[in-house]
Amino acid sequence: MKIYLCTDMEGAxxxxxxxxxxxxxxxxxxxxRMLTRDVAAAVEGLKAGGATRIVVLDGHGGxxxxxxxxxxxxAEYICGRGGDPIPFLDDSFDAVGFVGQHSMAGTPDxxxxxxxxxxxxxxxxxxxxxxxxIGQFAIYAGHYNLPVIFLSxxxxxxxxxxxxxxxxxxxxxxxxxxxxxxxxxxxxxxxKAIYEAARxxxxxxxxxxxxxxxVPVEIRVRFTKTSLADGCVQTGAxxxxxxxxxxxxxxxxxxxxx
Numbered sequence: 118m119k120i121y122l123c124t125d126m127e128g129a130x131x132x133x134x135x136x137x138x139x140x141x142x143x144x145x146x147x148x149x150r151m152l153t154r155d156v157a158a159a160v161e162g163l164k165a166g167g168a169t170r171i172v173v174l175d176g177h178g179g180x181x182x183x184x185x186x187x188x189x190x191x192a193e194y195i196c197g198r199g200g201d202p203i204p205f206l207d208d209s210f211d212a213v214g215f216v217g218q219h220s221m222a223g224t225p226d227x228x229x230x231x232x233x234x235x236x237x238x239x240x241x242x243x244x245x246x247x248x249x250x251i252g253q254f255a256i257y258a259g260h261y262n263l264p265v266i267f268l269s270x271x272x273x274x275x276x277x278x279x280x281x282x283x284x285x286x287x288x289x290x291x292x293x294x295x296x297x298x299x300x301x302x303x304x305x306x307x308x309k310a311i312y313e314a315a316r317x318x319x320x321x322x323x324x325x326x327x328x329x330x331x332v333p334v335e336i337r338v339r340f341t342k343t344s345l346a347d348g349c350v351q352t353g354a355x356x357x358x359x360x361x362x363x364x365x366x367x368x369x370x371x372x373x374x375x
Contacts (some may be wrong), residue, residue, distance in 0.1 A: 118166075118167060118169060118211045118212065118213065118319055119168070119170040119171075119172075119209060119210045119211050119267075120154070120163055120168050120170070120171050120172075120212050120213065120214060120319065120348075121171075121172045121177050121205075121206050121210050121212075121213045121214075121258070121263075121265075122156070122159060122160075122171065122172070122173045122174065122213070122214050122215065122216055123147070123174050123203070123213065123214075123215055123216075123218075123254050124152065124155075124156060124174060124176050124177065124182075124215070124216040124217050124218075125176055125177045125215070125216075125217045125218050125219060125250065125270075126138045126148055126152050126177035126182060126217055127177075127217070127218075127219035127228060127229035127231075127271075128215075128216075128217045128218040128219045128228065128229075128269070128270030128271050128274050128290070128291075129148065129151045129152040129155050129216075129290075129291075130151050130154065130269075130290040130291065130302060130304065130307035131147075131151050131216035131257055131291070131301050131304065131307070132147075132151050132152070132217075132228075133199055133228055133229075133291070133297050133298055133299050133301075134201065134297055135297070137151075137180075138171055138229070139156070139178075140178070140181070148182075148189075149182050149183070149184055150184060150215050151304075152183070152216075153183055153184040153187050153188060154179070154214050154304065154307075154308065155217050155269055155290070155307070155311055156173055156183065156216050156217075157187070157188060157189050157307045158307070158309075158312045158315070158368070159214070159216050159267070159269065159311050159312070159315040160173065160188070160189050160191060160315075161189055161191075161193045161312055161315075161329050162311060162312035162313060162314065162316040162319070163192075163221050163267075163315045163318070163319045164191050164192075164281075164316025164319075164320075165312070165316045165319075166315065166316040166317065166318065166319025166320040167278070167319050167320060168319045169224075170193075171191065171192035171193070171212075172192070172193045172194075172195065172205055172206075172210075172339070173188075173192055173193070173194050173195065173216075174195045174203065174204070175194065175195060175196050175197075177217070179198045179199075180195075180196060180197050180198045181196065181197065181198060181296060183196060183310070187374070188240055193321045194369040199285065202256050202257075202373045203217060203254065203258075206257070206258065206261065206263075207261060207339075208261040208262065208263075210261070210262070210263055211317075212263055212264050212265070212266040212267075213254070213255075213258040213263050213264070213265055213272065214265060214266055214267030214268060214315070214318065215251065215254070215265070215267065215268040215269065215274075215278070216268075216269050216270075216307075216311075217269065217270060218248070218250070218268055218269070218270035218274045218278070219231065219249075219268075219270060219271060219273075219274055220249060220251070220271070220273040220274045220276075220277045221247065221249020221250070221251070221252070221277060221335075222238055222239060222240050222241075222249065222279070223240060224249075224273050225273075226272075226273055226292075226293050226294075227271060227273035227274070227293050228234065228271040228273070228291060228293045228296060228299050229294065229296055229297070230249075230296065230299070231249075232248075232249045232250060232253075233250065233375075237338060237340055237341055237342070237345055238338060238339070238341070238375075239339040239340065239341055239360070240338075240339045241253070241335070241336065241337070241338050241339075241375075242335075242337040242338075243256060243334055243335070243372060244299060244331060244335050244337070246296065248281070249277065251268070251278050251281060252281055252328070253276065253278050253372050253373060255278075255281060255282055255328035255368050255372060256328050256329070256330055256334075256372045257369060257372050258327065258328070258375070259328040259329040259330070259369055260329075260368065260369035260370050261327075262320065262327045262329075264282065264325040264326060264327050264328075264368075265278060265285055265325060265328065266285060266286060266316055266318040266319075266321075266325060267285065267286045267287075267314060267318040268282075268285055268286075268287045268288070269287070269288040269290055269310075269311050269314070269315075270287075270288075270289070271289060271290070271291045271292065271293055271299065272289040272291070272292045272293070273293065275287035275288070275289045277331045278340055281293065281328060282325050282326075282327045282328055283315055283324065283326065284324045284325055285318075286314045286315070286317055286318035286321075287314065288307075288310045288311050288314045290302050290310070290311070295364050298307075299324060302321050308366035322348065329369070330369055330372075332367060332368055332369065333365045333366060333367050333368075333371065334365070334366050334367075334368075334369060334371065335363060335364075335365055336346060336359065336361075336363065336364050336365075336366055336371075336372070336374060337357065337362070337363045338354075338362055338375045339360055339361045340360045340361070340362075341360065342360065343359050343360055345360070346359065346360050346361065346362050349362045349375055350362060354375075362375075
């Protein structure tokens with residue numbers, strides 16, 4: 118089985134504070150270390166479950182978050198910035214998963230819920246259904262008929278992926294009591310839980326169906342400021358109201374266009 122993992126940082130084990138997820142902040146190195154540990158546990162679990170190829174995307178803030186020299190052998194890692202939003206994903210893979218994932222903008226009882234931007238975006242819809250970054254990646258993978266089989270993140274992210282994709286192996290490494298505070302598993306318990314869920318996701322028969330959408334896809338984005346909607350209109354989007362725009366895109370591979 119060949120598996121592609123998309124990673125983020127807000128849902129990583131033990132991570133709750135803005136200073137842990139922004140470069141050059143005082144606790145950013147802690148956040149990097151926690152994300153790297155989560156990735157390592159997932160990779161080792163997938164390998165134990167029989168995965169024959171694992172590709173891991175450093176997806177938070179455009180990349181450059183992994184502690185590369187602490188990542189385990191037996192996987193390939195997409196590092197750096199620029200290019201396609203989901204590079205190297207194609208129909209040669211069998212399934213996809215998430216590590217360190219957060220829930221969509223507006224989700225209650227969640228750690229750092231947002232969709233692409235903490236400050237600029239109030240919501241994103243695809244063909245009338247509100248989606249977050251989980252939905253965007255699941256739809257992108259659905260273009261290649263790839264199901265989501267694994268997610269680690271906070272409890273709200275686990276609920277979101279199951280509501281969208283069905284019977285996904287999930288690991289809730291923390292439970293929010295505010296957007297910046299959570300009840301967290303210990304580091305050792307998070308390592309074990311991620312490893313075991315990843316192993317089972319690779320071992321089991323894939324029960325989830327790919328997340329597909331009818332094309333062309335109507336993407337609606339509701340921003341926090343009129344000026345942001347203005348910028349999208351200048352690149353071809355249609356204005357719906359003062360802060361909302363819509364755009365018809367030809368393929369699920371365009372799901373990240375705003």
